[in-house]
Amino acid sequence: MNKSVSVRWLAVDWGTSNLRLWAMDEWHQVIDHKSSDQGMSTLTSDQYEKVLLSLISDWLPATGTLPVVICGMAGARQGWLEAPYRPTPTPLTKLAQAAVEPSVLDTRLKVSILPGLCQMELDSQDVMRGEETQILGAMQQQKLSSGLFCLPGTHSKWVVVEHDQVRNFSTSMTGELFQLLSHQSVLRFSMTGKWSDQAFVSAVSETYEAPAQLMARLFSVRSRTLLSEPETGEMDARLSGLLIGAELSGQRHILQKNEPVYLIGSDFHNHLYQQALVSLGFSATALDSEQMTLAGLRAAGASLIGVSYD
Secondary structure, eight states: OOTTSOOOEEEEEEOSSOEEEEEEOTTSOEEEEEEESOOGGGOOGGGHHHHHHHHHTTTOOSSSOEEEEEEEGGGSTTSSSOOOOEESSEEGGGGGGGOBOOOOSSTTEEEEEOOOEEEOOGGGOEEESSHHHHHHHHHHHHTOSSEEEEEOSSSEEEEEEETTEEEEEEEEOHHHHHHHHHHHSGGGGGOOSOOOHHHHHHHHHHHHHOGGGHHHHHHHHHHHHHHSOOOTTHHHHHHHHHHHHHHHHTTTTTOOTTSOEEEEEOHHHHHHHHHHHHHTTOOEEEEEHHHHHHHHHHHHHHHHHTOOOO
């Protein structure tokens, strides 16, 4: 870190398994960054301040206070302090106004934890915590006021934003189902750890067009292995494609041929979903999840700290 540049505030993404911290200057640019495996799942509420201080000792000011803006699972019920979900529709630009401030022993800290979002309708109840900050970052970076977002991963989120407000969203357990089926079901005997793009795209099309056949087509991953000699990696890709195709079919009502889907995820997941969407005739723009988290925290930090940025 450049010692001649003072840390103005900290941006923190505190997840279930890990946390990431960025030291920001007065222009909201990154001076330094750190990470740790001390996520929410390893901590009790009274341990958060101690963990934070152990990581930022060289960033603390000699006098005054250091603002800390946190998104993610630190605001969960089992986290540092619960930041209650904000119900949809909710303006993303107002997230910072609903931040909560846990009490701290070290008076050099001023901590703000951003809330998550919830959907209360009985037939579509859902929650997110952390993804809303990524979407805020994407809106800022891409200069959008409306858009369709997909955050692929273990639990994929599909989010509709209109006029800077999250109107509705849904969660698909696609990634978790792939992990369970490929590691704990009979289908594990067909997995090779390799990949076939052709098999993936073909499987996406199958369940996109006929999602009701997903259960039967899943077993074909096993039966094809027993009755033929598939290409190496075909069955891994087929399982993934069947699941993602069914997920995309469930989003038909919001997918539009002339509007891009903004993907916010890892390079791996962005590539899979972009490939699937393009094969079906849709367009997709891939955005890095870490960069969108930082951009969202930067926007929230600017609002909370009162310093503008370009």
